[in-house]
Amino acid sequence: MTITTGTPLTLDAHASRVWVRRFARTTPGLVVAIGVVVAASCVIAGAVSAAALNMRIAEQRAVLDHSEPFAYAAQNLYAASSAADAAAATAFLSGGNQTPLMRARYQQALAAAASALADATAGAPDAGTRKSLAQVSAQLATYTGLVEAARANNVHGFPIGSAYLREASSSMQTELLPGAENIYSADLARVDEAQRRVGSLPKIGLALLVFTLAAIVVGSAVMLRRTNRRFNLGLVAAGVITVLAIVGIVGGVRLAASDIERGRTEGTATFGQLAEARILAQQARTDETLQLITRGDITASEKSYFGHIDDLLARIGTASPVATEAVQKWVASHRKQVNAYRTGDYPAAVDQALGTDAGASGAQFAVVETSLRDAIEQSRATMRGYVSDAGRYLSWMPIATLVLMTLAATVAVVGLWPRLREFL
Amino acid sequence: MSTRAMAVLLGIALGMTGCGASPTPPASVSVAPAPVRPAGAQEITDPPKAADTGCVDPEASLRPGPQPTPGAMPPGSTMSRIQERGRLIVGVDQNTFMFGYRDPASGQLEGFDIDLAREIARRIFGDPNRIDLQVVEANQRESALQSGQVDLVVRTYSITCERKQTVDFSTTYYYANQKILARKGSKIHSAADLSGKRVCAVSGTTSLNRVFDLNPRPTLIGVTAWTDCLLMMQQGQVDAISTDDVVLKGLARQDPGVDVVGGSLGIEPYGIGVKKGSDDLVRFVNGALDDIRSDGTWERLYDRWLSSLGPSPGPPQPKYRDTP
Numbered sequence: 001m002t003i004t005t006g007t008p009l010t011l012d013a014h015a016s017r018v019w020v021r022r023f024a025r026t027t028p029g030l031v032v033a034i035g036v037v038v039a040a041s042c043v044i045a046g047a048v049s050a051a052a053l054n055m056r057i058a059e060q061r062a063v064l065d066h067s068e069p070f071a072y073a074a075q076n077l078y079a080a081s082s083a084a085d086a087a088a089a090t091a092f093l094s095g096g097n098q099t100p101l102m103r104a105r106y107q108q109a110l111a112a113a114a115s116a117l118a119d120a121t122a123g124a125p126d127a128g129t130r131k132s133l134a135q136v137s138a139q140l141a142t143y144t145g146l147v148e149a150a151r152a153n154n155v156h157g158f159p160i161g162s163a164y165l166r167e168a169s170s171s172m173q174t175e176l177l178p179g180a181e182n183i184y185s186a187d188l189a190r191v192d193e194a195q196r197r198v199g200s201l202p203k204i205g206l207a208l209l210v211f212t213l214a215a216i217v218v219g220s221a222v223m224l225r226r227t228n229r230r231f232n233l234g235l236v237a238a239g240v241i242t243v244l245a246i247v248g249i250v251g252g253v254r255l256a257a258s259d260i261e262r263g264r265t266e267g268t269a270t271f272g273q274l275a276e277a278r279i280l281a282q283q284a285r286t287d288e289t290l291q292l293i294t295r296g297d298i299t300a301s302e303k304s305y306f307g308h309i310d311d312l313l314a315r316i317g318t319a320s321p322v323a324t325e326a327v328q329k330w331v332a333s334h335r336k337q338v339n340a341y342r343t344g345d346y347p348a349a350v351d352q353a354l355g356t357d358a359g360a361s362g363a364q365f366a367v368v369e370t371s372l373r374d375a376i377e378q379s380r381a382t383m384r385g386y387v388s389d390a391g392r393y394l395s396w397m398p399i400a401t402l403v404l405m406t407l408a409a410t411v412a413v414v415g416l417w418p419r420l421r422e423f424l
Numbered sequence: 425m426s427t428r429a430m431a432v433l434l435g436i437a438l439g440m441t442g443c444g445a446s447p448t449p450p451a452s453v454s455v456a457p458a459p460v461r462p463a464g465a466q467e468i469t470d471p472p473k474a475a476d477t478g479c480v481d482p483e484a485s486l487r488p489g490p491q492p493t494p495g496a497m498p499p500g501s502t503m504s505r506i507q508e509r510g511r512l513i514v515g516v517d518q519n520t521f522m523f524g525y526r527d528p529a530s531g532q533l534e535g536f537d538i539d540l541a542r543e544i545a546r547r548i549f550g551d552p553n554r555i556d557l558q559v560v561e562a563n564q565r566e567s568a569l570q571s572g573q574v575d576l577v578v579r580t581y582s583i584t585c586e587r588k589q590t591v592d593f594s595t596t597y598y599y600a601n602q603k604i605l606a607r608k609g610s611k612i613h614s615a616a617d618l619s620g621k622r623v624c625a626v627s628g629t630t631s632l633n634r635v636f637d638l639n640p641r642p643t644l645i646g647v648t649a650w651t652d653c654l655l656m657m658q659q660g661q662v663d664a665i666s667t668d669d670v671v672l673k674g675l676a677r678q679d680p681g682v683d684v685v686g687g688s689l690g691i692e693p694y695g696i697g698v699k700k701g702s703d704d705l706v707r708f709v710n711g712a713l714d715d716i717r718s719d720g721t722w723e724r725l726y727d728r729w730l731s732s733l734g735p736s737p738g739p740p741q742p743k744y745r746d747t748p
Binding site: 127130131135138141146153157159160162163164166167170171174175294295297343347350 | 559560
């Protein structure tokens with residue numbers, strides 16, 4: 001069956017292939033072949049380049065709409081959880097007369113953590129991240145339970161209250177915060193990666209455009225030899241348009257890339273440094289509060305406090321002079337607290353740590369926290385501004401490339417048509 | 425034949441549509457419950473410390489000489505250095521109800537041990553408030569004394585031969601009995617019932633050593649504070665706690681669902697820890713304790729802090745090793 005039906009088809013195909021080969025060796029055949037190859041590669045190269053550029057625009061929008069806000073939410077989740085721990089320790093240290101303000105600060109931090117958790121979960125890119133977020137969520141619920149158990153026991157005057165608080169803080173510092181930090185660093189790395197992709201050249205598209213240009217050059221040379229006339233104007237125009245498209249794409253993407261690069265160095269990198277600084281400030285605050293709750297040998301916690309402060313100052317660098325100054329005042333206040341503690345004046349040490357007047361650690365820590373938050377917001381705005389600018393360069397490019405290359409195909413065909421008509 | 429073929433085809437068709445109709449749903453997230461555990465809690469599997477070195481009578485301490493009047497410590501003595509500093513630095517506990525704990529309402533450290541430390545300060549300065557209370561964990565008591573971080577340790581500190589190799593002790597100021605704390609209705613009534621159970625104790629205490637030596641040995645969890653043990657019991661992580669009855673009573677007052685059970689696993693004589701070699705300070709503290717026993721201060725402190733343990737057994741008689 002198959003053999004009987006197949007043989008005539010094979011013969012037909014063979015015959016037509018022979019005909020095409022013979023036709024191509026004739027001049028009109030050559031003109032048609034050049035026209036078809038040049039026009040097709042113009043259209044294909046244009047379409048592929050446009051698609052690649054479109055992908056960069058989509059990526060740039062995704063940075064602005066998804067990955068950057070997600071990283072921001074993850075950073076907030078980390079900072080708010082850490083703030084809740086510092087606030088819970090402060091409230092506990094203030095004893096039975098837990099002021100409504102201290103309670104409110106703890107609740108505010110919890111609400112901020114819950115909001116950040118919702119934002120971060122909505123933007124989670126994969127199942128692994130969602131799982132990490134679920135773990136943070138479960139740990140946060142457990143943490144608040146322990147803090148409330150501490151408070152309830154505290155109300156009865158039971159020393160087990162401080163055991164609950166220490167367990168809560170320990171679970172926060174060893175389980176929740178490292179988890180949140182991993183989510184946040186992975187997000188920031190993703191934002192960075194996405195930015196790199198936005199600023200990268202569309203390699204396949206450019207290769208196809210160069211191939212098109214080569215086809216046009218070869219076609220022109222063949223036409224020049226076969227027809228003994230001047231350069232075919234249509235092909236020359238198509239070549240010029242193709243060169244224009246290549247220059248436009250390379251130039252536009254390079255401009256976008258330079259904006260992206262400035263966004264990365266002035267925005268993302270600063271954002272990362274400041275976010276780390278914020279966490280370090282929270283950890284130093286927890287150090288100085290817990291050392292008063294633990295009320296023992298403070299050598300280890302002092303080492304930890306000053307380690308966190310040194311890292312903190314290094315991270316801030318020159319990004320926020322206000323924060324740097326507040327950190328220095330905070331350290332001065334902390335030294336007073338430690339002096340009071342070492343001379344046995346515990347109540348004065350607690351006052352120095354919790355106080356809200358300008359000279360006390362509590363007030364200076366609040367200034368550090370606020371100024372860092374502002375600086376983070378600013379670096380975030382800088383980064384988003386540059387990414388958005390990069391988008392402006394890219395936005396016209398897909399359609400322009402498509403139009404240019406369609407035009408190139410058209411002028412090539414229009415330019416070749418008179419040569420073909422001579423034989424009709 | 426054709427009906428069977430039809431049935432097979434139908435089966436295949438149904439099977440195929442079945443596969444198509446229930447595609448695997450996207451993986452939903454599932455996480456384990458968040459673990460909770462007090463910082464520093466760990467199972468103890470290695471013997472805590474070398475066996476006792478067999479001193480004759482660990483409780484025998486140095487006999488006091490003539491007691492100097494407050495505010496006039498003999499020049500060159502350890503006490504006069506404390507007097508010059510202006511404060512007596514004492515290592516205490518902040519988590520043991522009745523003996524040494526931080527009153528959450530006032531934020532102050534209070535308890536039998538704290539008041540006893542204040543009485544010593546009164547006998548150096550004439551003022552019980554010339555005192556700097558520093559919290560030391562159970563397993564830091566020896567190192568805190570050796571490094572000079574504190575002058576004295578008054579912290580439910582059992583006198584043992586082993587500890588006497590690194591620190592000196594005053595005479596005994598209280599006798600405690602090691603017992604067991606368990607949930608009411610938990611079928612744990614004595615040390616024999618602990619087999620196969622999880623038992624909690626603070627690392628570096630004689631209580632932990634005694635539980636470790638039980639035969640068969642229960643699963644032993646070491647923590648940093650006795651309240652951590654109660655917390656683990658409330659969270660269902662341990663079945664019982666074993667230590668001195670006074671500490672257990674203090675824990676039981678914080679949770680109506682637990683009670684002290686069983687007979688004594690051993691007697692614990694509490695003494696005040698002093699840096700090794702400070703014989704003048706040991707004699708001075710012993711003199712102060714003699715005062716406290718004889719002038720009714722001991723009974724007053726018992727009534728204030730320990731009356732819930734039952735009627736006062738009276739202060740323990742001091743034992744002295746009579747060397748000049």
